[in-house]
Amino acid sequence: MPTIANTNLTLMDHARRLDPNGKIARIAEMMNEVNEILSDLVFIEGNTTTGHKSTIRTGLPTVAWRQINRGVQPSKSQTKQQLFTAGIIEGLGRVDEELVNIAVDKAAFRLSENAPFIEAISQTMATTFFYGNVETNPERFTGLSAYYSSTTAASGENVILGGSADTDNTSIWLVVWGENTIHAFYPRGTKAGIEHEDLGKQLVNDDQTPAGQFRAYIDQYKTRLGLAVRDWRYAVRICNLEVSALATAGDTSDVSANLIKLMIQALNKVPTLNVGRVAWYCNKTVKTALDIKAYNKSNVNLTIDSLENGKPITRFFGIPIRRCDKILNTESLVS
Numbered sequence: 001m002p003t004i005a006n007t008n009l010t011l012m013d014h015a016r017r018l019d020p021n022g023k024i025a026r027i028a029e030m031m032n033e034v035n036e037i038l039s040d041l042v043f044i045e046g047n048t049t050t051g052h053k054s055t056i057r058t059g060l061p062t063v064a065w066r067q068i069n070r071g072v073q074p075s076k077s078q079t080k081q082q083l084f085t086a087g088i089i090e091g092l093g094r095v096d097e098e099l100v101n102i103a104v105d106k107a108a109f110r111l112s113e114n115a116p117f118i119e120a121i122s123q124t125m126a127t128t129f130f131y132g133n134v135e136t137n138p139e140r141f142t143g144l145s146a147y148y149s150s151t152t153a154a155s156g157e158n159v160i161l162g163g164s165a166d167t168d169n170t171s172i173w174l175v176v177w178g179e180n181t182i183h184a185f186y187p188r189g190t191k192a193g194i195e196h197e198d199l200g201k202q203l204v205n206d207d208q209t210p211a212g213q214f215r216a217y218i219d220q221y222k223t224r225l226g227l228a229v230r231d232w233r234y235a236v237r238i239c240n241l242e243v244s245a246l247a248t249a250g251d252t253s254d255v256s257a258n259l260i261k262l263m264i265q266a267l268n269k270v271p272t273l274n275v276g277r278v279a280w281y282c283n284k285t286v287k288t289a290l291d292i293k294a295y296n297k298s299n300v301n302l303t304i305d306s307l308e309n310g311k312p313i314t315r316f317f318g319i320p321i322r323r324c325d326k327i328l329n330t331e332s333l334v335s
Contacts, residue, residue: 008042008179008276011193030115031122031194036322037129038122040279042177043192043225046185051085052228086187086226087132087140089124091117094216097201110217117221121194126326129184129227130173130281141226144173144182148237149334155232158269159334162257164242169331172238172259172286174266174319178276181234187224194223234276236266239334241286249289250296256289260299263316278319283327290314290321 012032032038046052093114103109132143151159162169177183186192199218205211229235238259245256263280267273282290291314294302301317314321 011038011043030118034119035122035126037126037324040177040277042183044179044183044185046187049187051083051226052185053083054228054230084226084228085134085141086224088224089121090222091121093117093219094204097215100217114219121223126324130327147229147232158236160238160262160265162238162241164240166242168243168329170241170243170329173281174236176234176276176278181231181276182229185226185228190224194221196221233271236269238262238266243285243329246285246289250292280319280321281324283325284323285329287323
């Protein structure tokens with residue numbers, strides 16, 4: 001699998017640098033467990049306090065064959081400036097002080113009780129990575145689908161239609177994450193990942209009517225992040241995959257899309273795989289179909305092995321296939 005220089009850090013890499021043995025690293029691990037996209041996603045610090053201004057290359061310079069005693073016309077690459085905005089996701093966890101008082105490891109107990117907040121933040125991040133759009137939800141950031149929603153746009157070159165004409169559709173994504181391709185960012189002066197603040201014991205209301213009160217430990221969890229698509233050539237969307245047809249994968253009457261053919265086409269849309277961390281992303285419906293196809297020994301480039309953290313992982317041409325259930329089975333048709 002293509003790799004990337006150590007200067008391009010994932011969320012887990014940032015957490016280990018900030019807190020090699022403490023809570024920040026554990027929170028990052030918990031996020032990775034429920035959001036596999038974070039295993040590959042490259043994070044950098046943005047250059048503004050609310051986002052990241054980047055130069056996007058929109059065209060290559062003109063070159064020419066030169067003859068002796070004849071010159072060539074000067075040229076330059078075509079670029080434009082774009083500001084990518086960041087959003088803030090926040091949650092407040094609370095744990096009854098009586099439960100904390102009887103715990104042996106109070107900090108670990110509070111962290112375990114607040115795990116649902118960490119998972120909710122991680123899943124919200126995953127949804128926004130694919131479907132966020134500041135045009136409709138300005139408090140969020142713009143995700144991948146907004147850039148790959150039409151075959152007639154410039155980035156439409158990297159949109160592959162899966163053949164469905166129905167309403168139950170999903171997508172497979174191929175992404176090359178890197179500082180010069182596509183990456184996440186956190187605003188200047190903040191930190192990558194989830195920030196945790198212990199707000200101590202406070203008097204809170206219960207969920208009864210009329211409300212009663214009790215003292216609880218309050219923990220604030222917050223993350224600030226955005227997504228920068230610097231070069232659209234380094235992501236490919238295989239869309240219009242009919243979900244109901246995928247259920248027949250591996251049957252004698254298999255009417256599902258030819259996922260192997262489509263994924264090979266996607267690989268050949270990307271200029272090179274050697275400039276970043278590369279991964280496929282799909283939901284459990286597509287992942288199930290691919291796993292079934294992997295057991296067909298004729299699909300030699302679709303494999304299941306246990307070479308990543310001792311866990312089984314499906315790969316296509318050596319590239320890991322990550323499961324992300326925030327990719328919908330109800331996507332609109334792309335044309």
